[in-house]
């Protein structure tokens with residue numbers, strides 16, 4: 001089921017009547033989510049991710065704009081009639097019911113021609129439980145389950161009605177690091193098996209990048225960029241997106257372009273053909289530095305952190321916007337901290353230029 005968001009806008013009136021400041025939680029969101037894909041809605045707290053999800057679910061009504069499921073305009077349809085499965089951060093299972101009763105619950109409320117026989121309901125419940133691999137836990141109460149297992153029950157409960165659309169709001173936030181990893185892979189597997197169009201809200205860029213077919217990066221209610229995770233990482237539209245994606249984060253410098261060359265501090269560090277002379281903000285991904293005794297980019301190393309196969313060289317540079325510059329290089333390379341300087345050449349496709357005022361990306365030809 002494809003989902004179309006058309007000029008979707010949500011404005012919350014001011015809580016404080018005197019100040020009159022309304023909040024534009026979502027501002028003119030346009031996107032067609034292709035059938036069967038998993039979309040990650042991503043952004044910092046307050047950027048409008050949850051509000052977007054609630055509008056798709058029908059829990060909140062848009063101020064303006066429309067939502068279509070396939071060709072059906074569902075904008076005015078109630079949540080119950082949209083055919084969606086919803087999973088929240090707090091699993092919200094009924095504590096006095098067993099796992100089986102929790103999963104059966106949405107089916108028992110079906111009315112009219114949707115009503116199922118007892119046998120059919122049980123069959124569906126066991127199918128959903130099998131999909132999330134909790135069949136052997138059906139007679140336990142939620143309090144007798146781990147957080148990861150409880151979240152799986154919540155997903156089974158969302159899937160049992162065979163929804164047209166699955167909506168997940170920070171479903172992994174309450175899990176510890178190991179379970180998060182495991183459960184996110186589970187969600188991906190289940191989504192691939194069921195092929196249900198899924199929208200997944202998270203503030204965790206790594207999580208969104210790892211399981212989504214496409215990500216939507218939002219800031220203050222405005223969509224910044226939509227694309228495949230790797231494409232957005234490799235080609236960010238602006239400084240905000242570049243900074244939001246990637247661990248360790250991108251290094252940001254004040255620079256300038258003169259005669260087709262990029263200067264950081266006094267040094268011409270890269271050819272940037274076709275860019276007009278101007279002051280720029282420069283983003284360099286940690287993996288964009290290459291150790292080179294004759295490299296033009298000079299940093300003062302302070303520390304080398306072992307990361308296994310790679311090492312992270314921590315250094316300083318007078319033109320860096322942040323106190324520290326972080327490069328990632330292969331652990332086979334040796335960095336001499338005592339030398340007081342580490343020199344790099346830069347990988348051009350890992351260097352991004354941004355307009356000083358608008359923070360939009362300035363493209364240059366990578367040879």
Ligand code: ATP
Pocket residue numbers: 012013023024025043044045046047048049050051052203
């Ligand atoms: P988080 O990750 O913290 O949940 P989010 O990206 O999901 O953030 P939303 O919950 O969608 O953000 O909120 C977007 C903006 O709308 C915020 O500024 C928030 O304060 C505001 N907002 C959300 N719900 C309401 C409401 N019911 N009344 C007024 N303002 C609201």
